Amino acid sequence: IYTLAIESSCDDTSAAVLCNDKVLSNIVARQSVHEEYGGVVPELASRAHQQNIVPVVDVALKKAGITKDDLHCIAFTQGPGLMGSLLVGGSFAKSLSQGLQIPLIAVNHMKAHILAHFIQEEGFEKPKFPFLAMTISGGHTQIVKVTSFFNMEIIGETTDDAVGEAFDKSAKILGLPYPGGPLIDKYAQEGNPKTYSFTKPKVDGLNFSFSGLKTQILYFIQKNTALNPNFVEENKADICASIQYTIIEILMDKIKIAVKETGINQVAIGGGVSANSGIRTTLKEAEKKYGWKTFIPKFEYTTDNAAMIGIVGYYNFLENNFSDTSVVSKARIEF
């Protein structure tokens, strides 16, 4: 089964071709226009998607070594995301599916971040149901109990900022360019995580909060910069390591409770922040420490990519779960 997948929920335009659960191509066109604004500008994002989508799909098909006439279905991101961005991918997918007379499959982006673990990859094991997934991304922070491909329940989520925002906003306070998450990760690798300590928020149950941490970091930097204007420059690695350490602790505290409460000790992570090297090592260590089985996505399937949309499309295709052309893009979408 050849699936073409389109992802355009935020600022990356991506197209992938899968043969069953194997990825033949996964092309991502990053939009650099947003860098100078320090964040994603929705109008610019949708305009760039319009420019990118046809060439990106062409390259994906070419790299996969097939033509559009070989395709069996088209999967696309229905939401959540930026409306203008979603519409570009959605309209493209709809017209192509009509033109080719093949099924259309609308995919939830957050479920795709989780189900990316079912892409067939050498050296990567697939989780067995049920498992816990922690989706840690630019717009979400959730703990999800996954009982099947089509059955998932959110058992914890952030009450304010997402963990990716906590990384990006902290980076902004340090004067790092957008998106700063990967840069915090990079500097943290040279630093001592115990140099500075930040307090963790007190949130009941399995929910998260990150906005307090951001304010705490802002005051901490303001206070120290007043004493020494070069404070950030001189201590960048230790500051980044300490921030990252705190964020990881916050995540680990909650997933530990989730394992205890559900009795499920298979833990998968997904979403852009699962690219973070600190989180990846901490989770691997948890395997030995707590006897969990952990699943860490291949790097290219962490941040937004169409391959993860394609794998969800494939499993829906097998069940004949198709969408009709009246399906609409949704900025917010029920799980």
Ligand code: ATP
């Ligand atoms: P969502 O999936 O919630 O709709 P999104 O699609 O915009 O949001 P992703 O692409 O999944 O988000 O993730 C992007 C986020 O991941 C950004 O906040 C980015 O800073 C963060 N990120 C990427 N790599 C790293 C890293 N190595 N360390 C920390 N954060 C990272």
Ligand code: FE
């Ligand atoms: Fe995402």
